[in-house]
Each structure stands twice: as C-alpha cells, then as structure tokens.
Amino acid sequence: MIDFKHVTKEYGDTVALEDATIHIDQGDFVFLVGPTGAGKSTFIKLISKELEPDSGEIIVAGKELSKMSNREIPIHRRDIGMVFQDFKLLDNKTVFENVAFAMEIVHCSRRTINRQVPQMLSVMGIEDKANNFPQELSAGEQQRVAIARAIINNPRILIADEPTGNLDPDTAWEIMELINTINRRGTTVVMVTHAKDIVNRMGKRVVAIDRGRIVRDNRGGEYGYDD
C-alpha cells in the first residue's frame, strides 16, 4: 500500500529523511516513533504529497507520487484519511457539517450525506452531538469528529499524527480502540505517536526513525526507548 524506495528529503543542511526504504502492506497497522524532529512528520507529509522527496521513489495505493500532476493531488488525498493532534475541525461548522464537509468535497448528494453522516456519528458514539459546535465538545469527542471526517469517504489509508497527544489516558485508549476497529475493517493505519504505553500495549508493527534514518522496524514491537 505504501512503498518508500531510497527516499531522501533535506531542508537546506538538515537531513529530514535519509535513504528510507520501507514497505507497508494493505491492512497494516504501523506506529511511527522517534524523537521530536527525527523525520516522522516529513515521512507522513511525503505520503500525502505535501512535500516532494529530493530523491527516491514513493508509491502509495499503486500510484507513483513523483509522476502525479498537481491536478491529481486532491484525488490522491481522498485515498488518505488524516487525523491530527489538534483535530483541525472547523469551529464555525457544527459536528454534522464538519463531517458532511468531507462528503461535499467529493460531490455526494444531499440524500447520501443525510443518510451516512448520522450513521458514522453513531459508530463514533457522538450521534447526540450532531448539532453542537466543536468548542462545545470535550477533546475526546472532538477527536471522534475528526476521525469520523477522516474515514467517511472510506479512504484506504488512515494517517494519524499524534491523535492522542491532547487526550487524557482513558480517552486516549477509547480513541485507540476506534482506530483499531477501523484498521480491522481493512484500512491501513500509519500513526505517529510519543505514547509509550499505547505502543507497548497494542503490540503492532513499530518503525523507529532517528535523525532521518529508519533505525528499527519490527512487528509486535515495543516503544523501545525513553523520551
């Protein structure tokens, strides 16, 4: 599903990613760990084609990104659901509208939207918040809205950038269970995290990046170091 072949990305003198080669299968669940500034964010920005690599080849969902025209980027991004630490919800839209927004972008009909959004909200356990604004929700609820928005168009890949970073441990676990459910339905998950307990308890594949290099990649791995 995601293939990096000898990918290097530099910002001036700093090397963000150096000769990275990795293969992530469809349905994989990958934790991306490593110190701040190690190149984790660069890694996921390369997947969504927010950044261009200096050298190497990146293939996502069967498409080689360097051969993709600007016109195709939006279509490519619809294959990827994104979840962020700060949720990135639109404050002036209700919960319903925030999720519906993602469907409007792909020109779904009103009827489909009105049918699917409540369904998704109830899967996320926030069906009663549909008409609330994000500011009226708890952090955990906001992240649920963000996840609902990320997966409503059935993307093949879910990228989560420290999704539990702003949550207390219990809420973090609820979110992790949701993401795990999504993964079990067949969605490939790449999650950047600093949460040691979560990584250790989930027992998924762990890829460690340090100073731009992939230093470790093992299944059923542990967080492996102290921050």
Add this chain to the structure above:
Amino acid sequence: MIKSALYSIKQAFKQMFRNKGMTFASIFAITAMMLILSLFLFLSVNVEYLTETVKNQFGTIEVFLLDETSKDQAENMIVSFKEMDGVEDAVYVSKEQAMEEFKIRWGDNAYLLNGLTENPLPNAIRITLSDLNSGDIIARFCATVQGVEDVRFYRDEVGKVVRISNIIQRGALVVIAFLVIISIVVVSNTIKLTVMARENEITIMKYIGATNWFIRGPMFFEGIIIGLISAAVSVGLSSLIYVRLCKVLGDQAFRLFSTQLVMPQFLITNIVWIFLALGISIGACGSIISMRRYLKA
C-alpha cells in the same frame, strides 16, 4: 459542473452571511470607490460633450452683411463660399432669424429685447467649417468680398476651450485610473483578510482532498456577488446624485455655455453596464489574486 457551481454559489452566500462584518466592509469600500469614480466620470463626459458643442458652435464663421447688400447678392456669395476648401455649408441668416435665436438664448430675459423698436442686427451668412484650420484663410477672404461689413471667427476662443477641456479630460483620466488601482488594492486586501481568517479552513479542505476550484469557487462567487451589490448600490446613488446635479446646475450650465448637461437617462444606462462589468471584475480579480498564495499544492 452545474451542480458544483450551484454548490459554490450557495456556500458563497452562506459565507457572506456568516462574515457579515467583512462583507459589509468590502461592499462599503467598493461602493465608495465607485461613487467617487462616477463623479469623475460625470465630469469627464460632460466636459467632452461641452467641448464638442463649443466646437460646433464656434466652428462657424459669421459674415455680417451691409444693410444695402441685397438677398440676391448674398445668394451669390453663398455659392462662391461653398466652393471653397474647408467649407461644409453656408446659409443665409436674416436679421429676423438672428433676433429669434437671440431671444431663445436669452431665455427668461428675452423680454428685454422686446423694448427694441428696430432690429439692430445685420443680415448674415453663416459658414460651417469642415476643417477648423482653414478657418483663418476663409475668414480673411470673406472680409474682402464686397457688401460684407464684418467677419467674425472665434478661432482663438475655440482653441482655448479645447485646450482646457483636454487638460480636464486628462486629469480626470489620471484620477480614474488611480481610483481603479486603489479600489483593486482595497478589495484584494479585504478579501485577503477573509482568506487569512479562513486559512485554517483552506488547509483542512486541502487535507481532505478538495480541488482548487472547490476551494476557490465559493470565494470567487463571493467576490462577484460583492462586486455586483456594490455596483448596484453605487449606480443607484450616483444616478440620484446626477439627476439632482442636473436639476441644480442644469440652468447655470445652460446660461454659461448655452448647452445642456448630458441627459441623465443616457449617462445612467451607460454607467449601469460599465459599473456592473467593473464590479464583477474587481470582485473576481480581487478574490483570485488574494487566494493564489494559499492554493499552491
């Protein structure tokens, strides 16, 4: 295609309504600019019109005849004048006709002329020039013809009027160009503020996979709608101003230049189209320009 355009328009209205303050500020700014613009446009058009009238009025040579010159002699003169280069037409104006014209020009004060016991005006031949430059030669020739008392040709006066009107025209043009530039800057700044306020939204839209036109569409229509509203308001206001101006200044202008101001109906129908086009393009350009930065992949 139509569906997404409709979606954009709907979103545009929603956004305008949610950002009432910003919408109002933009409309106010553009309307103000257009109003000032319209005043200069009125000035420019009227000066142009005035100059044309003056040129026509004074692009003539008046050949005053001696009282003893007969009508037949005058007719002969007309035939010979008409053969000259630069002469478009030559007509005989009897002293009675001249008096009538005088009375019209004096308007309300014409009763003063009634006191005259005898018509003091001479018979005349009025030569219309097709080429102002040959006026001098023709005027000099006319003066030598027998039976002619005096020749009047207002070459210098016409030249002065044309020069002054050119200066005013050019000044107005500079001011208009200046105002258009200012209004584009103001509009693109206002829209830039809207876009900046929505930077977050644009980022999110891009993450979800919105195409550039999906993002641009609503703002594009927002610009156009704001432009249209401003155009409508400023056309309405400037029409009102012009109609009033004509009422107040119309008589004065007539007395001073013996010509009317340009008809309000004529000017307003033209201004409607100019302003609608201007409003739409200011709005559309403003929004496209100010969004460009945010839409690079």
